Amino acid sequence: MTMTITEKIIARAAGKDSVSPGDVVFANVDKVMVHDVSGPGVATIFNDLEKEGHKIDKLWDPSRIWVAEDHFVPASDKQAAQNIGTLEDFVKRFHISKHFKYGIGQFGICHTLSHEEALVLPGEVYVGGDSHTNTTGALGAFAVGMGHTDVAYVMLNGTIWFRVPETLLFKINGRLPDYAMAKDMILRIIGDIGTDGGAYYAMQFDGSAVREMAMDERITLTNMTTEAGAKNGVIDPDEKTVEYLKARTSEKFTPVHGDKGAEYAKVYEYEAGKMVPLVAKPYSPANVVEARELTGVELDKAYVGSCTGAKLTDLREVAKILKGRKVKIRTEILPAAQSIFMQALKEGLVQIFMESGALVGPPTCGACCGAHMGVLRKNEVCISTTNRNFPGRMGDKESKTYLASPKTAAASAVTGRITDPRDLR
Amino acid sequence: MTILRGRVHKYGANIDTDVIIPGAYLKEMDPKKLATHAMEGVDSEFTKKVKPGDFVVAGRNFGCGSSREHAPIALKYSGIKAVLAPTFARIFYRNAVDGSHLLPIEITDDAYSKIEKDDELEIDLQNGQIKNLSRGASYTMKPFPDIVLKIIQAGGLMNYKPDKH
Ligand code: SF4
Numbered sequence A: 001m002t003m004t005i006t007e008k009i010i011a012r013a014a015g016k017d018s019v020s021p022g023d024v025v026f027a028n029v030d031k032v033m034v035h036d037v038s039g040p041g042v043a044t045i046f047n048d049l050e051k052e053g054h055k056i057d058k059l060w061d062p063s064r065i066w067v068a069e070d071h072f073v074p075a076s077d078k079q080a081a082q083n084i085g086t087l088e089d090f091v092k093r094f095h096i097s098k099h100f101k102y103g104i105g106q107f108g109i110c111h112t113l114s115h116e117e118a119l120v121l122p123g124e125v126y127v128g129g130d131s132h133t134n135t136t137g138a139l140g141a142f143a144v145g146m147g148h149t150d151v152a153y154v155m156l157n158g159t160i161w162f163r164v165p166e167t168l169l170f171k172i173n174g175r176l177p178d179y180a181m182a183k184d185m186i187l188r189i190i191g192d193i194g195t196d197g198g199a200y201y202a203m204q205f206d207g208s209a210v211r212e213m214a215m216d217e218r219i220t221l222t223n224m225t226t227e228a229g230a231k232n233g234v235i236d237p238d239e240k241t242v243e244y245l246k247a248r249t250s251e252k253f254t255p256v257h258g259d260k261g262a263e264y265a266k267v268y269e270y271e272a273g274k275m276v277p278l279v280a281k282p283y284s285p286a287n288v289v290e291a292r293e294l295t296g297v298e299l300d301k302a303y304v305g306s307c308t309g310a311k312l313t314d315l316r317e318v319a320k321i322l323k324g325r326k327v328k329i330r331t332e333i334l335p336a337a338q339s340i341f342m343q344a345l346k347e348g349l350v351q352i353f354m355e356s357g358a359l360v361g362p363p364t365c366g367a368c369c370g371a372h373m374g375v376l377r378k379n380e381v382c383i384s385t386t387n388r389n390f391p392g393r394m395g396d397k398e399s400k401t402y403l404a405s406p407k408t409a410a411a412s413a414v415t416g417r418i419t420d421p422r423d424l425r
Numbered sequence B: 001m002t003i004l005r006g007r008v009h010k011y012g013a014n015i016d017t018d019v020i021i022p023g024a025y026l027k028e029m030d031p032k033k034l035a036t037h038a039m040e041g042v043d044s045e046f047t048k049k050v051k052p053g054d055f056v057v058a059g060r061n062f063g064c065g066s067s068r069e070h071a072p073i074a075l076k077y078s079g080i081k082a083v084l085a086p087t088f089a090r091i092f093y094r095n096a097v098d099g100s101h102l103l104p105i106e107i108t109d110d111a112y113s114k115i116e117k118d119d120e121l122e123i124d125l126q127n128g129q130i131k132n133l134s135r136g137a138s139y140t141m142k143p144f145p146d147i148v149l150k151i152i153q154a155g156g157l158m159n160y161k162p163d164k165h
Helices: A005-013 A038-051 A078-093 A110-116 A131-139 A148-157 A182-193 A208-212 A215-223 A239-246 A312-322 A338-346 A349-355 A406-415 B031-035 B070-078 B090-098 B109-114 B146-154
Strands: A024-028 A031-034 A065-068 A098-100 A125-128 A142-145 A159-163 A167-173 A202-206 A232-235 A266-271 A278-280 A288-290 A301-304 A330-333 A381-384 A400-404 B003-010 B055-057 B082-085 B103-106 B120-124 B129-132 B137-140
Touching: A005 A024, A005 A125, A005 A142, A005 A202, A005 A232, A031 A038, A031 A148, A038 A078, A038 A148, A065 A078, A065 A110, A110 A125, A110 A131, A110 A215, A110 A338, A125 A131, A125 A148, A131 A142, A131 A215, A131 A232, A131 A239, A142 A232, A148 A159, A148 B090, A167 A182, A167 A208, A182 A215, A182 A266, A182 A278, A182 A288, A182 A400, A202 A208, A202 A215, A215 A232, A215 A239, A215 A312, A301 A312, A301 A406, A312 A338, A312 A349, A312 A406, A338 A349, A381 A406, A400 A406, B031 B070, B070 B090, B082 B109, B090 B103, B090 B146, B109 B137
Parallel strands: A031 A065, A031 A125, A065 A098, A125 A142, A167 A202, A167 A266, A202 A232, A301 A330, A301 A381, A381 A400, B003 B055, B055 B082, B082 B103
Antiparallel strands: A024 A159, A278 A288, A278 A400, B003 B120, B120 B129, B129 B137
């Protein structure tokens, strides 16, 4: 029986020869992540269990668990600081060594650390206490976001139930033109299939354009499968995947590949060469139009940040545009991890950003989820490299967020209006 | 399982987790305080109107967006017993069931369009029947998948003992 990569990974983890879409299985999990929002949630569940008389001496396997501080760091207020404390106690109590603490060496957004630090490997089952856990499927893993009850269950038992999803295959052929990015590609797809077009499916990407893409760009594709409602996003690993991971870890891994002739619920074909800069208008990531249709839209802020749009490749593209130019509106650039910040510094990107007038800040989810450090006020209009633009996502529920690629966000920062990078002189 | 009875609060499609509980409140660990902000993004009157046992009836893709379990928790502590919608976003659905916060009940698009705000519903979980007491109509709910039913009956995933792995 032929299987997709997603089916193969689940089958192996469930100890079965094969699984089919619709099957419900308990599968062994290889890696688990929590951050400063889901982690305190897990701690609360453990407290409640202990109050009910259950004893929790140890977790299933602390070496497979890692913890990120990203949503409310640097601590935005007393409650956030308290939650960080809860997380620290949790890490100590259960002897978790992979704790990416802000202010001590490497830290950053959880989904960025997962690939930067090679915390997840091809063929693994990875569960994270965050919806964009899908991101890490770009490495050829089965990566799924869950709530804190499910994560707590995994931490205790090392296993969790899954319904095997059907797979939608997106074949992207050709080559992206130099004014378009993976972000435009995934916005096109979400615009076409809608915010529930991938619901309960695995969204898999392939085709010559995807094979051509750097890992950072592939990550943008899988990251936003969440915005289409997908259970997971995945890319069958290739030499680029292996090369990327070998540069980051000495751990051995055996990639799992989908079978030739595997069945897909639907195959979509796209021509990368035809891509143009796109923008998702408020208040839905599926509300997609060409950037050129919005040229008149005046902006208050440009935001380059998040697990979607502040990887090294994203920052390099932004720097190409900002070099020798000045920003016309408030512009905030937050590299997605300390390691990326450092590399941007070495490459002179930070200098370019600051000379253009932009603010450069530490890695945090803060503004992406309207939590702190750059929250939008009523009626403010923002162009952003992030992944969501629901009402209130980045601040006041009457603020407006337009989602775009790093190139389009940078071009727009220069003019103060939504601008297709092709039109910047 | 029993019979639920309550009043309807009706909303549109794609009600996302940022609307159910905005990101700024995610650091709040007290569920009762979370509940004071439930549905803030779409209905600032919600918490004043809602009574224990009430239902949310919404359009397709309810709960899309983030994995925050704060969303079903905020609804639960505001008094909501069940959300009725033609489809749910998968993480919201899982959280609602596995965390034993509330019941995600799938209804037809037709039932969604016919149920109005403030209608009084009676849901018979045993027989999968929904009676609209205000309109003298009735609808069927989609049965819970086997595993979901077992987890609901166990009172959440933590109390559920799988037969075999
Ligand atoms: S950067 Fe934004 S989308 Fe990514 S994990 Fe943080 S809050 Fe979520």
